[in-house]
Amino acid sequence: MVFSSIVFILYFLPLFFTVYFLSPKKWRNIIIVLGSIFFYSWGAPKFIFVILFTTLLDFFIVRKMDSSDSIKVRKWLLIGSVGVNLGLLFYFKYSNFFIENIQSALALWGYERTEWVKLALPIGISFYTFETITYVVDVYRRVHKPLTVFTDYLLYIIFFPKLVAGPIVRYHDMADQINDREKHETNENRLLGFYRFTIGLAKKVLIANHMGFVADQIFALPHEDWTTPTAWIGILAYTFQIYFDFSGYSDMALGLARMMGFRLPENFDNPYIARSVTEFWRRWHISLGNWMRNYLYIPLGGNRVDSKVRLYFNLWLVFLLSGFWHGASWNFLFWGAYHGFFLVIERMFLGKYLERIPNVCSVLYNFIVIAIGWVFFRIESFSDATYFISRLFSWNVKDVFYLNPEYVFYFIIAGFFSFFGLMKWSQRFQKKVLTESYSSLGYITATMLAMIFLALCVASIASLGYNSFIYFRF
Amino acid sequence: MKRALHIALLCSILLGFGVIFYQDYFPIIQEEPLKGYSPPFDKVTFSWEKWWSAEYQDKKEVELTNTFGFRSSFVRFDHQIGWSVFHTSHVNGVIVGKEDYLFEEDYIKAYRGKDYIGDSLVFQRMEKARMVSDTLNKLGKNLILVFAPGKASFYSDYLPDQLKSKVGKTNYAEHKKYAELWHLNFIDFQSWFLEQKNSAVHSLYPKYGIHWSIYSGHLVQDSLIRYIEHIRNIDMPNFSISELKRDRSQDTDFDIGSSMNLFESLCSDTTAIPTVNWEPKEGKDLPRMVSISDSFYWVIYTKGFTNAFGENQFWYYYHDIYPATSRGFQKHSDLILSEEIENHDVFIILGTEANLSEYGWDFIEESYDLFYKK
Known part of the structure; x- marks a missing residue:
């Protein structure tokens, strides 16, 4: 279910x-x-x-x-x-x-x-x-x-x-x-949990599903139709889809747990605003990163190993295994190794430069590296995945995938909320919306908004019937 | 105070769920059923065997998804948002063009050449069609190829700008090229429709429909009958239009429109609905005919076209047979092709632009094999 x-x-x-x-x-x-x-x-x-x-x-x-x-x-x-x-x-x-x-x-x-x-x-x-x-x-x-x-x-x-x-x-x-958990089993938490659930549901149904629909169509196109703009639309759609899909699921999980008085740890923290792949993994699927650190990386020696070569190897190995955890196939192994590679080079020298360049450049660097990595996540055939990536830079602009105004709208929404955390006030805003209690008027407004989002989601699910979660595979 | 508010809000949320739940089992409001195709589903009864195999859960999920309270209203709500806010269609594969013209995606692909099957496949198919046609001619029978118009070609000026450009050869142009080159019996309604587009008094192609209009379907019938009369040198029953009534688009003239499932019906355009009188069959030639066609044939099949023929069959996509034959055949696989060819005089293969990639639906290949692969 x-x-x-x-x-x-x-x-x-x-x-x-x-x-x-x-x-x-x-x-x-x-x-x-x-x-x-x-x-x-x-x-x-x-x-x-x-x-x-x-x-x-x-x-x-x-x-x-x-x-x-x-x-x-x-x-x-x-x-x-x-x-x-x-x-x-x-x-x-x-x-x-x-x-x-x-x-x-x-x-x-x-x-x-x-x-x-x-x-x-x-x-x-x-x-x-x-x-x-x-x-x-x-x-x-x-x-x-x-x-x-x-x-x-x-x-x-x-x-x-x-x-x-x-x-x-x-x-x-x-x-x-x-x-x-008696002190957390309050009507306030039930309401806040319900709001969090509907936020997650809306992320999944309204944003991820729309992005998924675009991505599915593009990845299913004949290879010759993967022109440069089409391939970029596809990769961006999938990049947004996987984020809103998975983080939406985590929001729903946290919300449901909160309705029962449980506090589960946050799993996402605006990962696409990270300035490096290293930082990305502190913001993406945080609970997996923590698990890997506590139960694999530290037992392997962590940062206290004798040589740098061993340190880099351990780091890379953890990400290789993390990739393998996501799926039993070569492309997931490659995806893990790919992330491990960037983590190692950032630890070796790149991290220092990324700290010095403007935020926009380092965020863009991270976003492109992560997005290209998702191709191996999405396409099972390694040769197809590399071919897709080559099309991103083929500069063939003969034809562009048609996006209707609704998809354009959801692209803008997905992009806005992916990079929303870059704004100074955004962290405070997110904390206030997701975790803190509201005024009476705030509760009334939030309940109305939650019911509207719920109705929109139910309508969309009933209409589209397009609904599987990406992370269920793992 | 705040505690009371929290309880009230929680109760209102549960009440919202409760109303939907109640409507599911004890309908408060009778909803208008949704239009268009939805896959059938069976109600499932519980058994432990079905539970362990997950069959019960799968079927129950489908059942609940299709029957929950206010489902039709939720679907309409979703479609209405798509239409009113974004001016898009939430019907699978439907694209909204300029001035609300509705297109099916496959027709746009065909118009742009995105579904082109390649030179060699078209050549092989049409060469086989030529050879089948030659053999049928020798047997005193006729094969007629009919190219029905595609909506995207007919209304290309109403396509979204990004979808107007052609990207290569089209199945239509290439099939037509060989039909002309080898002087096959064929009628190109695509070109004819485009020629008549600006001068036609009534709409040839409905704004909210997939197929040619009911009105132009009658013109198609007339052209086909005259063409058969000409190539067979016979006199078949004809019809005359006694009255043309202008009315809101309906039936096949509004098939995409009705499947939009909006709260308020689209502001429909009007189309001409002819009333026709057929000549009596007595004293006329009534060729026995088989039409191997896509859904465009339905528009003329249901509007009297068969009055011009003797025994006739409609092989829908060369798969289902209408009407069921006296021998009870309903699928083409039940037929013996050689007998059917023997028993009929005229074979019409009618396909619209979007279906030319599969044109003939294996009839040409199987007939070719019958005649030439002994």
Whole structure:
């Protein structure tokens, strides 16, 4: 079930929250768990058992680990838990990729390909596997005590607002809220959460879907129709689509969680105004960046390694793996390596120059690098992706993709809100709109606006039926 | 005070959802159904088997998306915003031209040459058509190629400026080139329509329709009958127009317009609706005819064209057969082509500009194989 579907907005959402709000407080966690199981089962009824099984297993492994005083036992239990979770992730997400590539390699040596049944990917496995790891590792590091009630742990893993597309919430950040969020369970937060949800929905349905429609049409064109202006329209449309799609989803997740009194960490902070790729990754999918830093980069040695070569290698490796996390294919690996390359050269020398040049130039540099990187994200064939990029600079202006006035409008809106953070007052404005409480008139206005946006989104979904989230693939 | 306001606002939000929910199960307002095509869906009943296979969820989602309360109004709201605010159409593949002329995207692609299939494919197809035509002539039968006009070509001056330029050869020009070169039986209504465009008393092509107008469809019928009479040297039933009534565009003259699904209907233009009288069939020649056509044929098929023929069939895209034959055939795959060729005298292949990339829809190739690949 996706957040921007009719079944979620008009059926699941009102029914769930009506039951949730009317229930006694002591039942609310159970209602969240049941709602989340239903939410997940709606799209993947069989895979729910994979989550339930691994959750149960991790719960007991971690309790055993916490109660043990032996460092050796604790370490083996850590390895066991992480191994099971990464093993499942590898099995479901990467076995198709490796079998395919091994078969291709063997075919070069004259071996015949054998048929195998491709595995379906359980929705959100990449997200909840990482969350499980944070639980195991945080308890291992004694950052936080483990949960004592299984359903509380299940709630942390299966909490439906963030289950299928994040943000990746660290156990440490959510643990205390599971049993003590009373002070946040206010009508004010319910309203503010609802506003945030509709903002996210509008970003997804009104902006990302329109941009996606343009991008889909352009990327599906015959290659000879990828003239320079058309290719640029396509790449810009996809660049905006992926941002508003994913950040919209995160807004919806944060809003829904807030309606239940939870505070999830922010996942985006105006990424396209970054002045370097390094800064971009502090603003884009922040929860993944944090996870990578805390659970991969630091264990690899972080900044405290002996040599610069090792530092650069670690940095590059983290991004390579980050690319591979996004998808089991060569183009995602390349995309990760591509980002890693820019991070390394910025650390080596480029960062210093980027700090010295005017903001406009460094923002433009980052935006172009990121946008070109998205081509590998969007086009699965590596040769097609490189061909597309070559068309960006072919200076063939024979024909231009037709954009009707509505798409032009949404391009302007997408561009405005992508670079909105560059204005001095914008950060304050965003903070005020998204997190702070309003005056009475402010609440009335915001509710009316939220209902208008909701109606516009429902109308658009009903009319277009164009609605899949990009990040659901991961 | 503020707490009461928060509760009131939350209740109003839930009430909004509740009204939609209520309308779904106990309709308060009868909504006008949406026009145009929407994929059919079945109501699904719950079973655990369907749940585990996710069939229940998939079908239920489709069902709820298509039946939720006030759905028609929401769709109209979305379409109305597109039209009123941006002057665009939210109907799939429809582009709004100047002065509100509505175009289907495929017709614009065809006009611009964006769907050109290439020299060799056109040559091969038309060469086969020539050979099939030759064989049919020897058998006392006729193959007639008919090029129906495309709206983008007819109203090219109303296209958005960015879509006016041609980018290469067009299927229409290339098919016509070989038809002329090899003196095939063909009628080029594209050129004829353009020639008559400025002098025609009534609209030949509706502003809000996809096809030629009902009025010009009658002119097409007349031309086709006279052409068949000429090449077969026969006397077929003809018709005369007894009355021409000007009315708001409707039926096929307003097919894109009605699919726009706006709260208020488009300010429709008027078209001429003829009343016709057919000559009696007695004493006339009634050739047996098959038309292999796209939807342009519907406009003349439903307006009496078959009165001029004996046994006749309409092979819609060379796939579905109308009317169902006495032997119950409804798909072309049920037919034995050699028998059908044997049983008919005239074969019309009618396609508009946007469908010329698939012109003949395999009829030419299969007939060629029948005659020449033994």
